[in-house]
Amino acid sequence: MAVDKPGGGGGGGASSSTPSPASTTDRFLKIVLSWDYLRIVADSKGADKAKGLQHVKNSYASVEEYLGVFEPLLFEEVKGQILQGRRNEEEEEDEVGLDWQRGAVASCAESEGFHKLSMVVSDGLRDIVCENDLLLLSKEKFEEGVNPTAYAFAVVEQRGGKDNLSLRTFVAGEIKNLNVARPVKSSRLQRFASILSTPNSFLWILKMCSLSTILREYSGMHSVASHPFKDLILSASENNRDGNDQNRAWNVPQPLMDYLKTNLNGSQLDAVNAGLSRRSFVLIQGPPGTGKTQTILGLLSAVLHSAPARMQTRGGFDVQKHGPELDIESKHANWMKASPWLIGANPRDLIMPVDGDDGFYPTGNDLKPEVVSSNRKYRAHVLVCAPSNSALDEIVLRVLQTGIRDENNNTYNPKIVRIGLKIQQKQSGVASDGGRRGAGEQDRIRASLLDEAAIVFSTLSFSGSAIFTRMTRAFDVVIIDEAAQAVEPATLVPLVHGCRQVFLVGDPVQLPATVISKTAQNLGLSNKFVPEISSCWFSRANAQNSVSYASRD
CATH class of the missing domain: 2.40.30.10 (Translation factors)
Structure with a gap:
């Protein structure tokens, strides 16, 4: 009808x-x-x-x-x-x-x-x-x-x-x-x-x-009417405010970049570099077995541990300038000046008060410093989505099994949240720890878990649930895996919460998205993930190579 x-x-x-x-x-x-x-x-x-x-x-x-x-x-x-x-x-x-x-x-x-x-x-x-x-x-x-x-x-x-x-x-x-x-x-x-x-x-x-x-x-x-990516969605054209992608590029720490160069092939590395250019949309496509999931893990490592190559100021972008790197002997000499207690008593402790009126009360040096581990160093807030639970769980399993890499090329286990249809059952134990709590308190706890996580995993559909609207921290990056299996309106659901960059990953030759209505299917709602014939906004781009990227600019 x-x-x-x-x-x-x-x-x-x-x-x-x-x-x-x-x-x-x-x-x-x-x-x-x-x-x-x-x-x-x-x-x-x-x-x-x-x-x-x-x-x-x-x-x-x-x-x-x-x-x-x-x-x-x-x-x-x-x-x-x-x-x-x-x-x-x-x-x-x-x-x-x-x-x-x-x-x-x-x-x-x-x-x-x-x-x-x-x-x-x-x-x-x-x-x-x-x-x-x-x-x-x-x-x-x-x-x-x-x-x-x-x-x-x-x-x-x-x-x-x-x-x-x-x-x-x-x-x-x-x-x-x-x-x-x-x-x-x-x-x-x-x-x-x-x-x-x-x-x-x-x-x-x-x-x-x-x-x-x-x-x-x-x-x-x-x-779409209020979307920051409205021009991209409507006509596949991006208004680049800076005029040069290099102005928005981020640098990867050298140990991490060495790891990526060793473990990713050329096309996969191109996809990671495209992401570091901070272009609004990056399309990654390739048939099964070409390492799209491995590319996603590389992207997560790079996105969570990179730093901007240029700092934005009111007058535009300013290149970060660094002095010449010192040799190891000079570094040690400066370290000793900055931390004299490493080779003796702290000079400040040698100045003892005359009486207690100036507030000196010894502590016995029994206060232990807090150790800040790598899982608290993340900067970006990332949302990873897929059309189905099975596709999403595959990525979660890879992250849990192998982890990703930090800026020093060490195994890094980020704080992640896998949110889904059974979140209420999974969080019921948390809600009961402090006695009986109402629905509002449970929602606050769930939202705080999403805010604190470095990576949130959700299906495309569930990313539109009310729990996401209670978050106080927006997502910086959204990664949509198996994008070819989703209709265009579904890919817009996770973007409602706001983000700066979107990665769309998919297979250009797999079956199109499932559409029940034959009428809607015949009119293009389920078009394949192929730039030449697809009319979905994420596919209106030029793509190359077996695992490649194509940005819409």
Whole structure:
């Protein structure tokens, strides 16, 4: 089912001004929750499903044009996921015996254009649904010979206490045109709204699919208007403020650089050097077995232990100047002058007070200095993402097994956090150490762990979760592995939190990203990671060699 576009058109459904995350989420939910499930099923069997939709382009003149192409395709993907999710649920229901479940409306209140419900449901249903799951609510079961007249979608806001679900639904009408905010009246939704207004009314409930991932992609797509990389995303052109990449280059300590030269091949070393140039985007591509993961480890070593070649000042960039290096004898002589206690008593200790009035109280020299280890020397804050948990865990395993290298070419085990779907279970022990804490305290602890980590590992989808918005320290670098397996909106999700540099790593000849909707797939939402034919923003670049880099400047 294609969302109608006026005039077949060029305009998108958003203005150039950046909407708030809440308004973006509300827009998405109002559109999806207003849909008619039976019409989605019927339209999926039609022939002209791409009417009014545009093919993904290589460049875009404005944010409006960009959103005008991608937003309808993303909604087509939502419809594809609803249909596939229902098929998957039916297979699971055959195994565990779950199908339509009955629930009672405990309370209903209108808020911000939505109807927010509290429903009493069975333990079996409550256990299988999660936040942002899409449900179908209906007065009647969808069975053969039954013509449902009052039904609507609802999204799970939270699982409340025992046998309770908090839901959100939209019954003001159907939104059929992305450019028109006013919904079209629907007798189906009017009948459903009358049921909600009846105390203790019963409804049949059917789980459809999860909206978490695609909702984060939608928010990431709408962040383009305020994105510091907006020009790169739209037209693959970067406004280089400095005019020379060398002005932004960072230097790697010589012992670390010697290690990288010894353990990386020429193409891999080129990729690391491209990263040290501090260009906004660096593309690294190569087929399996060419050492992309090894390149990522080299990048992590270099990024965490490099220093700027030029220091930025108000008047521009100033080259750091150093005097001539001294020979070892002169160094020792200066060290002794600076640390005379190494060869005798501290001269300051020879000046003893006459009495205690000047505050002299001996300590017995029993205070031991704190040893600062290498794991506290990191400078950059790095986020490493991948489309799937398996691809991400492969990198985490390599970091844990081999570590990376520090500035002195020693094995360096950085403080890392692997964040994922089970973070609440993994952190439950931490939260219980100081007694019972509320959800706010648990979130504060999780956010502090992310702030303190040198490297944070997350899937692309989970990098858009609320826990990242509570961080006080932004990421300096984002590395996206297996970028070819992600659709374009997914790669924008981790960039919402702000960063200075992005590395995109992938295989140019592997299968394209998985897109459920055939309509969206045919219109380019799943284009391969190949610069010549891909219209994804990270692939609009020139690439060379087996493992190479291509910057967009």
